[in-house]
Amino acid sequence: MSTDGGSLMDGYLDDVLTPEQHQKLSAWINASPENARTFAAAAMLHDRMRNELILSGERQGVSPPSALVNSRRADALPLAFQTTTMHRHRTVRSLVALLSTVSLIGVAVVLFWQSFGDNPASAAVYELERLIATNANTMDRTYRISVEETVVSSRVHGRRTPEDDRPPKAPLDDAMLYVRDGRQFVLERSTENGLFVTGSNGKVSWAVRPDGPVRYSTDLSQFNRDLPGHEHEMPLVNIHDGLERLHLAYDVRLLPLEDSGGAEPATRLLVAVRHRKERGPKRVEISYQVASGLIRQMRFIEMPYGPDLLTLRLTLLSEASLNERFFDHESHHEANRRVEAE
Amino acid sequence: MDDQTRQATRLWTLAQPAVSAFIMSVVRDFRDRDDVLQDVAVAVIESFDRWDSERPFVAWAIGVARNQVGLYLRRRRRDQRVLEFDPQTMDSLEIAFADEVADQSLRLDFLHECLKSLEGRARTMCELRYQQDLKPAAIAESIGMTANSVAKSLQRIRDQLRECIDQKAMAEGVLS
Numbered sequence: 074m075s076t077d078g079g080s081l082m083d084g085y086l087d088d089v090l091t092p093e094q095h096q097k098l099s100a101w102i103n104a105s106p107e108n109a110r111t112f113a114a115a116a117m118l119h120d121r122m123r124n125e126l127i128l129s130g131e132r133q134g135v136s137p138p139s140a141l142v143n144s145r146r147a148d149a150l151p152l153a154f155q156t157t158t159m160h161r162h163r164t165v166r167s168l169v170a171l172l173s174t175v176s177l178i179g180v181a182v183v184l185f186w187q188s189f190g191d192n193p194a195s196a197a198v199y200e201l202e203r204l205i206a207t208n209a210n211t212m213d214r215t216y217r218i219s220v221e222e223t224v225v226s227s228r229v230h231g232r233r234t235p236e237d238d239r240p241p242k243a244p245l246d247d248a249m250l251y252v253r254d255g256r257q258f259v260l261e262r263s264t265e266n267g268l269f270v271t272g273s274n275g276k277v278s279w280a281v282r283p284d285g286p287v288r289y290s291t292d293l294s295q296f297n298r299d300l301p302g303h304e305h306e307m308p309l310v311n312i313h314d315g316l317e318r319l320h321l322a323y324d325v326r327l328l329p330l331e332d333s334g335g336a337e338p339a340t341r342l343l344v345a346v347r348h349r350k351e352r353g354p355k356r357v358e359i360s361y362q363v364a365s366g367l368i369r370q371m372r373f374i375e376m377p378y379g380p381d382l383l384t385l386r387l388t389l390l391s392e393a394s395l396n397e398r399f400f401d402h403e404s405h406h407e408a409n410r411r412v413e414a415e
Numbered sequence: 416m417d418d419q420t421r422q423a424t425r426l427w428t429l430a431q432p433a434v435s436a437f438i439m440s441v442v443r444d445f446r447d448r449d450d451v452l453q454d455v456a457v458a459v460i461e462s463f464d465r466w467d468s469e470r471p472f473v474a475w476a477i478g479v480a481r482n483q484v485g486l487y488l489r490r491r492r493r494d495q496r497v498l499e500f501d502p503q504t505m506d507s508l509e510i511a512f513a514d515e516v517a518d519q520s521l522r523l524d525f526l527h528e529c530l531k532s533l534e535g536r537a538r539t540m541c542e543l544r545y546q547q548d549l550k551p552a553a554i555a556e557s558i559g560m561t562a563n564s565v566a567k568s569l570q571r572i573r574d575q576l577r578e579c580i581d582q583k584a585m586a587e588g589v590l591s
Binding site for chain 1: 425426427428429432436437439440443445448450468498500501503504507508510511512514515516517519520523524526527530541542544545546550551552562566569570573574577578580588
C-alpha cells in the first residue's frame, strides 16, 4: 500500500481527515479494486480491534460505554429489538414471528461474540460453516470407499449383538458409493460371487444380490445398514448432515495448507475430534480445496460399524450427473430378475 | 428453530464481520455503529425470504447495510455536516468487503494473540481509542501528547498488529 493511502485510511478511521483529505482517500479507493480491498481489510482490523479490546476490558472489569452494553449483551438485545421494531413499524406482529425473530437475533449475537472470544478454533468453525454451505448443493457425487483398518471393539467381546444373527456383510473396501440429494444412494460392493448392490431412490430401499431375488422395501432404512454412519447421524450418503454433526458433537481444528507444489489447487485438512460422551467416529479428517471448499476426501477413524470399528476413507471421484433413474433398482439388474417386496 | 431460521443464523454469523466493518467504514462512531448494526440485523432477518440464494449472502447483507447506513446518514445530516463517500466509492467498497470477508476472518483470528504483545503507552492508547471510544485529540489530552502524535502512533500500532497477524497466519498456513 502507498504511504499516502495508508495514512489516509488510518486518519479516516480515527476521524481526523479534512474534507480535502477525505476526497483524496475516496479517489485512492476508486483508483483500483486492490486499493478498495486494502481499505476493507484495514476497516475489518479496526472493527475487530474494537471487539477484542472491549472483551479484554470486560475481563479486567472495565465498563464499556452504557449504550454499548445495551447493544452487545445477548440477553438485553431481544428487549431492545422488540421496542425498536414495534415502534418503527407500528404494527401488531404475531407472537410467533416476533419470538422467532428475537431468538434468531439472540442466537446470532451469541454466535457472533463467541466467534470473537477466546476460542482458538474459530477459524476452523468458520471453515466448517463454509464447507457446510458449499456442500449443501444437490449435485450427484461418486465416491470410492477404502477401508484402512477393521478392529473389533473390546467392549462387545463375548456379548451377542443383533449383528450376530445377520449374514456376514459384503466387504466395504473398494466399494463405490453414488449419492444424490442426501437421500438417494447406490452402494456397489464386490463379492466372490459378483456385485452386491444396495440403494434407495428416496421412495423405496432395495438390495440386488449376485443371486436370488431382488428385494425392496418401503422402509427406507431396510437396506442402508451396510452403509456405516447411519446409526449415529453421520450418514455417508449425506455429507451435509455429517458436517452438521461435526458442528454439534466435535471439536474442530484447522491444519496448515498442504504443499501441492503448485500443480494442484491448494488443499487443507480440517480435523474433528469427537466430544467424550458423543457417539460416532472418534475422529474425522476432511481434506478440501481451499478456494472452492470442495471436499476431496473424508477419513473416519474408529467409526462404529456393527460390532466393529472401522477406519475408512471416502474419496470423491466425480460430481458428474448420473442417469435420472440410476437410483432405482431396475438400473442395476436384468429385467427378468425376480423382484420381491419385504 | 426451523430450517430457514437456522440458515439465516448461520449465514448472518459468517457475514457479520464484513457487514460490521462495512458499517464502520461509514459510521465511525462506535456506539452509532452498534446501533446501525443492530438495525441491519433486524432488516436482514425480516427480509431474509427475499434473499436470492443464487447470490452471495454477504454481498446481499452488505447491500441491506448500505440502505440502513443511508438512513443513518440522512438523520445525521440534519444535525451536523458529515464526511461521506460518493456512490461510486460506496459501490467499490460494497464489492471489496464481500471479497475480503473470508480471507480476513481467518487472519483476524490471530489478532487476539497479537494484542497481548501491546504494552505501556501503546496499550493505553488502544484502550482509550477502542474501549472508551476517544478520538486522537481527546486521547492526546489524557496522556500529554499532541493529537497528531497520537494519530501517528495509532497508525504505527495498527501496522505492527497487521505485521504480527501476517507472520502468525503465514506460520499457521492461513496465508497462501
